[in-house]
Amino acid sequence: MPLGNRIVLLTGAAGGIGRVMTRALLDDGHSVGAVDRDAGSLERLKTSLAAADRFCPIVADLSTEVGCMQAIQSAVQRFGAIEVLINNAGIGMSSIRPDAEARYPGIEELTPEIWDRFFAIFVRAPVMLTRAALPLLRNSGFGRIVNNTTSYRTMLRVLPYGSAKAALESMSAVWANELESSTITVNVLVPGGPTDTPMISDQAGWPREKMLRPEIMGHQPFGSFRTLRPASMVSGSRRPAGTPRFRPQRLPDARAAHRMAGTIS
Secondary structure, X not given: OOOOOOXXXXXXXXXXXXXXXXXXXXXXXXXXXXXXXXXXXXXXXXXXXXXXXXXXXXXXXXXXXXXXXXXXXXXXXXXXXXXXXXXXXXXXXXXXXXXXXXXXXXXXXXXXXXHHHHHHHHHHHHHHHHHHHHHHHHHHOOOEEEEOOOOHHHHOOOOOHHXXXXXXXXXXXXXXXXXXXXXXXXXXXXXXXXXXXXXXXXXXXOOHHHOEOHHHHOHHHHHHOOOOOOOOOOOOEEEEOOXXXXXXXXXXXXXXXXXXXXXXX
């Protein structure tokens, strides 16, 4: 099969980064099951696409098991298979309060309900989607899982966003090891810094003119990463798209963890 014509399930498809990914994938000839909870944004995205025949909008709430299963089933119903899963859906600190990036919420402010919301999207949803998609990825004889996490600095900087993303990074490393002998690869793709999307409030304290553009998560990562190329079996890597030379980094293994042992602050 050529580079194009893969069947991709992409979550968070109507957000700032998701829209860029969707267009890049469609431009490369792939079919996209685009999952988002915002029906209006999905519809607006669809009307802006030249390749709408390969675009399947899927309205689903990924914070629930029903929503995750609905996303998988809708993509299969439309395209007959899933060959690539991109876990990109997210929730920002600004959902707690607009200035939560500038004034980090403390232990007492972070209620169990807030923790549940973040872990439902960043941890539980990727787990449920990957678990449900795994037989389809195996059957395809191809299989690519790409997870959008964050910088290591952010993991240690702010809660609950950082810890939820750290969990997704951990799962990515474990899945890559578990699936090492299969045809399925697992990799991490990150912007490499604060990105100018609606998920970051104007009160976050980040000057928008200094933020990364969402477009860095489009053609360059999928081209340089070779994520969707049949011959590529790169697995267990993280790719910061916003770094000047776009260098791959290996996900931490036991040896790296030993070398980095010490203070966590």
